[in-house]
Amino acid sequence: MPHLDAAYNLARWLTRSPTDAEDIVQDxxxxxxxxxxxxxxxxxxxxxxxxxxxxxxxxxxxxxxxxQTALPQDxxxxxxxxxxxxxxxxxxxxxxxxxxxxxALLPNEFREVLVLREMEDMSYREIAEITxxxxxxxxxxxxxxxxxxxxxxxxxxxx
Amino acid sequence: MNCPELxxxxxxxxxxxxGDAAREAELHIAxxxxxxxFSARAAELSDAMRANITQHRAPQALHNRISALLDKEDAPVxxxxxxxxxxxxxxxxxxxxxxxxxAALTIFVMLPPSAETLAQSVADAHTNALMSGKxxxxxxxxxxTVKPWFAGKVEVSPPVADFAQQxxxxxxxxxxxxxxxxxAVVVYNHGRHEIDLFVWPDKGARLPGESTRHGYHAIFWxxxxxxxAAVCDMEGxxxxxxxxxxxxxxx
Numbered sequence: 334m335p336h337l338d339a340a341y342n343l344a345r346w347l348t349r350s351p352t353d354a355e356d357i358v359q360d361x362x363x364x365x366x367x368x369x370x371x372x373x374x375x376x377x378x379x380x381x382x383x384x385x386x387x388x389x390x391x392x393x394x395x396x397x398x399x400x401q402t403a404l405p406q407d408x409x410x411x412x413x414x415x416x417x418x419x420x421x422x423x424x425x426x427x428x429x430x431x432x433x434x435x436x437a438l439l440p441n442e443f444r445e446v447l448v449l450r451e452m453e454d455m456s457y458r459e460i461a462e463i464t465x466x467x468x469x470x471x472x473x474x475x476x477x478x479x480x481x482x483x484x485x486x487x488x489x490x491x492x
Numbered sequence: 493m494n495c496p497e498l499x500x501x502x503x504x505x506x507x508x509x510x511g512d513a514a515r516e517a518e519l520h521i522a523x524x525x526x527x528x529x530f531s532a533r534a535a536e537l538s539d540a541m542r543a544n545i546t547q548h549r550a551p552q553a554l555h556n557r558i559s560a561l562l563d564k565e566d567a568p569v570x571x572x573x574x575x576x577x578x579x580x581x582x583x584x585x586x587x588x589x590x591x592x593x594x595a596a597l598t599i600f601v602m603l604p605p606s607a608e609t610l611a612q613s614v615a616d617a618h619t620n621a622l623m624s625g626k627x628x629x630x631x632x633x634x635x636x637t638v639k640p641w642f643a644g645k646v647e648v649s650p651p652v653a654d655f656a657q658q659x660x661x662x663x664x665x666x667x668x669x670x671x672x673x674x675x676a677v678v679v680y681n682h683g684r685h686e687i688d689l690f691v692w693p694d695k696g697a698r699l700p701g702e703s704t705r706h707g708y709h710a711i712f713w714x715x716x717x718x719x720x721a722a723v724c725d726m727e728g729x730x731x732x733x734x735x736x737x738x739x740x741x742x743x
Binding site: 342376432457476 | 498499502503506508533534537538540541542544545546547548549550551554555557558561562565672
């Protein structure tokens with residue numbers, strides 16, 4: 334299957350969980366298979382990665398909805414966030430020894446551009462297509478992501 | 493982040509700028525402390541990421557599960573109408589599972605391109621680059637600059653040499669695509685002509701030998717596990733001279 338490894342790698346970095354990543358990729362490959370007719374040619378990799386990202390977003394929205402309906406009386410119910418809070422991120426990152434962990438703790442919108450650029454070698458235009466963000470946003474997110482990663486990665490050495 | 497040029501600097505580092513824009517960005521970096529520091533940090537970070545970060549591979553079990561699921565999918569009607577050789581596909585694949593079809597399609601996609609496709613693809617890449625002014629992403633007459641520039645950008649390490657003495661000075665390089673494969677392109681000058689030397693991994697394709705498309709002349713050859721194509725708008729004899737130089741250098 335073409336690009337299965339790339340799909341899995343992206344899903345793994347987005348979900349930060351092997352089991353969630355497998356579910357997302359399975360869903361994405363089925364959708365890609367069914368939607369192949371809509372593929373307009375060119376490079377299939379960005380097209381498939383965009384589907385992976387959509388599946389991940391949908392899964393996240395589903396989880397949030399479930400959390401809300403399951404805990405209607407709980408004040409925190411609607412606030413269940415998939416992102417750790419910034420304080421925790423900074424703390425965890427400063428203590429982690431590995432670049433992997435620092436990246437895993439970057440907020441979603443920064444983590445995804447970084448993974449797409451540095452690991453999947455996507456161009457700005459391709460990242461813009463995959464994430465549905467304008468190129469200018471992709472560029473500023475990438476710069477932010479690099480600065481954040483750099484700060485947290487060096488902070489780790491100081492602990 | 494204070495320098496207004498920072499995003500352009502980043503774009504340059506990410507290989508997004510070509511030609512004049514790339515040269516301007518390079519000049520700016522040389523004169524701006526902030527951008528120079530940013531470049532150094534970004535390079536360090538990129539190296540660290542490429543060396544340390546985990547690139548996850550799909551587990552075999554997932555692979556198997558997806559294959560099984562695709563088998564259960566209905567006959568892939570969606571696949572067929574768009575294929576021009578509809579009868580061929582329907583005939584060839586009626587009665588086998590969808591994943592066999594998917595596998596066959598994959599093989600189809602991964603089959604080495606035909607000589608015809610290659611000839612067209614190389615000519616297209618060359619003209620596109622000329623028309624968009626993006627012939628050069630790294631401008632240098634030194635092979636010490638051009639050759640390492642390709643590392644990490646393409647899966648091949650092309651032979652790079654300067655043939656200025658013989659009338660074909662090295663002017664730079666870029667990354668391009670030949671029939672879907674990433675190719676290193678080493679760019680030379682000859683008088684007022686630009687010569688693109690495409691180098692990409694050999695996947696068993698039958699090469700066209702020589703071809704002419706829209707007035708562009710191309711010579712193809714193979715050396716070890718690399719495919720080569722030299723493309724230019726000058727006449728065949730001159731291009732042959734160039735090809736001989738490259739072949740003597742790299743053989």
